Amino acid sequence: MKNTVGHPLKKYFRGEINYTTCSGCGNGIISQSILRAIDEIAIIFDQIAFVSGIGCSGWIPSPSFNTDVLHVTHGRSIAFATGLKLAAPQMKVIVCAGDGDTGAIGGNHFIHAARRNIDLTVVCVNNGIFGMTGGQVAPTTPYNSVTTTTPYGSIERPFDLSNLAIAAGATFVARWTTYHARSLKNSIKKAIEHKGFSFIEVISQCPVQYGKVIGMRNDPVSMLMHYKECAVNINKAKNMSADELKDKIIVGELVEKKNIPELTDEIKRLRREASRK
Amino acid sequence: MKNKKNIERKTDFIQGNIACAEGAIAAGCNFFAGYPITPASEIAHYMSRKMFEVEGTFIQTEDELAAIANIVGASWGGNKSMTATSGPGISLMLENIGLAVVTETPCVIVNVQRGGPSTGSPSVAFQGDMLQPKFGSHGEYQIIALAPSSPQEMFDFTVEAFNKAEKYRIPVFILADSLIGHMRERVDFPLDDEIILEERKKLKNYQGIHQKIFLDENVAPMPIFGEGLKANITGSTHKEDGFRNVSDPKIMDTAIKRLSNKILKHKEDIIAVEEKYLEDAEVAIFSYGLVYRAVLETVNIARNQGLKVGSFRPITIWPFPQEQVEELSKKVKTIIVCENNLGQIYPFVKAAANGNAKIIFLPPKILGALYKQEEILNKIKEVIS
Secondary structure, three states: OOOOOOOOOHHHEOOOOOOOOOOOOOHHHHHHHHHHHHHHHOOOHHHEEEEEOOOHHHHOOOOOEOOEEEEOOOOOHHHHHHHHHHHOOOOEEEEEEEHHHHHHHOHHHHHHHHHHOOOEEEEEEEOOOEOOOOOEOOOOOOOOOOEOOEOOOOOOOOOOHHHHHHHHOOOEEEEEEHHHHHHHHHHHHHHHHOOOOEEEEEEOOOOOOHHHHOOOOOOHHHHHHHHHHHEEEHHHHOOOOOOOOOOOEEEEEEEEOOOOOOHHHHHHHHHHHHHHO | OOOOOOOOOEEEEEEHHHHHHHHHHHOOOOEEEEOOOOOOHHHHHHHHHHHHHOOOEEEEOOOHHHHHHHHHHHHHOOOOEEEEEOHHHHHHHHHHHHHHHHOOOOEEEEEEEOOOOOOOOOOOOOOOOOOHHHHOOOOOOOOEEEOOOOHHHHHHHHHHHHHHHHHHOOEEEEEEEHHHHHOEEEEEEOOHHHOOOOOOOEOOOOOOOOOOOOOOOOOOOEOOOOOOOOOEEEOOOEOOOOOEOOOOHHHHHHHHHHHHHHHHOOHHHHOOEEEEOOOOOOEEEEOOHHHHHHHHHHHHHHHHOOOOEEEEEEOEEEOOOHHHHHHHHHHOOEEEEOOOOOOOOHHHHHHHHOOOOEEEEOOOOOOOOOOOHHHHHHHHHHHHO
16 A cells, blocks of 8 residues: 655645756755744744745745745845835745845845844845856855856955844844755744844855856755855854854854844834824 | 814815825825935825824835835735835836736825936926836836826825726826926815725635636736735736746736736726817817916917817826827817927827827927917917918
8 A cells, every 4th residue: 555645844835836946956955944944833824925036046935835925026025025014014024035136136125124123034045146047146156256257257255145134233143054954944933933134044055057166066965065064153163263264154043132123113103102192 | 184084174285295195195095115306205204204193104215126115015915005206216116116017016106207317307397207107117018197287186196096006906107297296286185085995806715726816807806915815926927826937928928918908998997188178179289297287278368369279188198098189189180299398298199190180299498497378379379370
């Protein structure tokens, strides 16, 4: 007799649609981490909305996750999510964005959402490249990388998106790689439950496009092992020199601030004040 | 004003921009997002106070791209939302306006036009952005745009803009200009029970992953977020259920045609025009917005002098009142098009007239300085003699 075992996360999928990502993409690990976090919090899925932009990361929730999903223009997902959260503050709003969405075209929305401390969770898939459009340099690509638009090597220094979030005032910031699936899940859980702007940066493999840049083309396993070797936990990194940290990926929960006023709460306060006048 | 029942008739002497904000509140607007810009800022000033009084939300966004994104997001959260800006702001919003069209999102966008291109002349009245709502965003789409000519109409048309946005699930434009926005004039506020409000058709229950929430020429019901309706919304080409298909031209063809027909098949309900003295007119003057005020006064004077001239004024600029202009072209010998620009709507009048009448374009001598009465009157006399 054939035993069939249902995938524990299947209930969260809209169904009748296949994932469109390349084999070996980090999106699958990140999707699972998000859904496992939600499963463990035991929050009603209908109370969560997903907003995503353009790029491979946009396809994590859209159309696969079977709840309210708004798939918008490139880089603007945080701005659409801001309007949605302000109109429906009872909802948990999760943004799935890429490093292009967050660090390039939508950088302004990113820093301002952090500054406002609006209760959104942004999961940023950072694969260090523009994957969908053919492997062009991104604001996160390491210096001197050869990409389809930097044939002589890239001459710009990359953004550290987590540090950018921290500097802009994000009240929960964590960074992991797709190698650290369980830690990632735990931090997403904390981020969803955190009241305020939370930012999760996931260093993720793009074996097709970024794999080429570092000589690991179509070799996701080597890329994951590379993450394992490069990753240094923030607790350990605190006692290491800049030289020792060169080419390392600092992972862990980088910031957690409580009791900072959150935007939708502030708006409720203004409504109360306006009604008293 | 929405909170307290209006049982006494109220009249005020206010700026067009304030009348616009009051109209929005009367229409039930409870979300405003915007970025400061001359000559539209007064709307934001007013809303930053009033929105909280009606349990609503005001947010000053980081830029205009965020303003339009915020109002679209808020609309999916169930709010009636609006932004107000000027030409440079609209230029920044255009990509997301396309997203609002294709996701069939009700919202209102006010453009208090100023001189352009680029930074231009921020406080000079100009009708320079007339084509922008219809053709500014990429692709093929229909839009609704109304052109008020007084503070009273800033109030009335803003109510109407919300009604049409809700009814047809589409962004609706108010195309004012700096003089209409800053002009102070008497505004009569209707009583609450005199304001007829349209509300969007909402999806009531979740009907499975293939529920029909888009691309109905008679407007599909909208699944508001947070109500367990599992809305599947994307700016990619999609089918009635929201599932994306970006490779099949037939699906794109259906999507574009239905989206357009949703507006074009209801032109009779959407389009409003105002006709004066056209019964026996030989000449009609076509004008809208601020220019219409000068034209109407000139036409009155011309009539007093026995000249057979009338006025045709589109209230709805988009969709363009093609049939109404065609009809007009069969009644009169000449149509003089007066616009405070170098002829943006003129080609549409000419195309609609299709050779039935002579179409003359008469811009003001100095753009932004508007017409001297003789400019229009002399042209009428020249044409009639």
